[in-house]
Amino acid sequence: SGNPAAVAAGTSGHFLKSQGAGSVPVFAAVGGSGLVWLARATLAGAAAYDFESVISATYDNYKFVMAGIHISGANSFYAQVSTDNGSSYEGSSGDYHTALDHLDSSTSSPGSYGNETVGYISLAATGVRGLDTLAQHAYGGVMELFEVHNTAHYKFATFHSGHHDNEGDCAMTSGAVMMANTQNIDAVRFTTNTGTLDEGTIDCFGYAKS
Numbered sequence: 001s002g003n004p005a006a007v008a009a010g011t012s013g014h015f016l017k018s019q020g021a022g023s024v025p026v027f028a029a030v031g032g033s034g035l036v037w038l039a040r041a042t043l044a045g046a047a048a049y050d051f052e053s054v055i056s057a058t059y060d061n062y063k064f065v066m067a068g069i070h071i072s073g074a075n076s077f078y079a080q081v082s083t084d085n086g087s088s089y090e091g092s093s094g095d096y097h098t099a100l101d102h103l104d105s106s107t108s109s110p111g112s113y114g115n116e117t118v119g120y121i122s123l124a125a126t127g128v129r130g131l132d133t134l135a136q137h138a139y140g141g142v143m144e145l146f147e148v149h150n151t152a153h154y155k156f157a158t159f160h161s162g163h164h165d166n167e168g169d170c171a172m173t174s175g176a177v178m179m180a181n182t183q184n185i186d187a188v189r190f191t192t193n194t195g196t197l198d199e200g201t202i203d204c205f206g207y208a209k210s
Helices: none
Strands: 015-017 026-028 035-042 048-052 062-072 077-082 096-104 111-118 121-124 139-146 155-164 170-179 187-191 196-207
Touching: 035 048, 048 196, 062 077, 062 187, 077 139, 077 155, 096 121, 121 139, 121 155, 121 170, 187 196
Parallel strands: none
Antiparallel strands: 015 026, 035 196, 048 187, 062 139, 062 196, 077 121, 077 187, 096 111, 096 170, 139 155, 155 170
């Protein structure tokens, strides 16, 4: 309660912020913390989908949300990073050091997998809960990249997913990858060993710095 008070006109996109009891509220900008949506790839039959000119100095950490992913002609789903804005992608043996856990609905015993000689981030791979190519089966997951612009040390990614595996079971995969270089990462590719990515979406978000 109290006497009405005029509030100055605000800026588009700002919100009305309380300044406490007895004080006139003001318009203020929304805080910068949290996720900021940057781009979406809608999969429609290409062998690879790239996020180029999206990774920038504005954000250090990134999240990719993958939903309804279906692949034709393959069981593997990979990610790779670039240090030259997509002119080439890191794909040599030893570029990605992988440690992951996996489990499927046909067993109560989880498995583990480690490899330091692969040329990709193994989001789903044959032999380690690969994807089932049946039309009604799909993949959903999240991959995060950390400190992509820090050139003092190697970069890390983590990923978590649920999907139908290549044995027809419900599978879970959770892992971490160390990218064995100190160069600035400025592009990300999602691809497969053979076949095409023919359905689903991949959204890229940046973590606001403040």
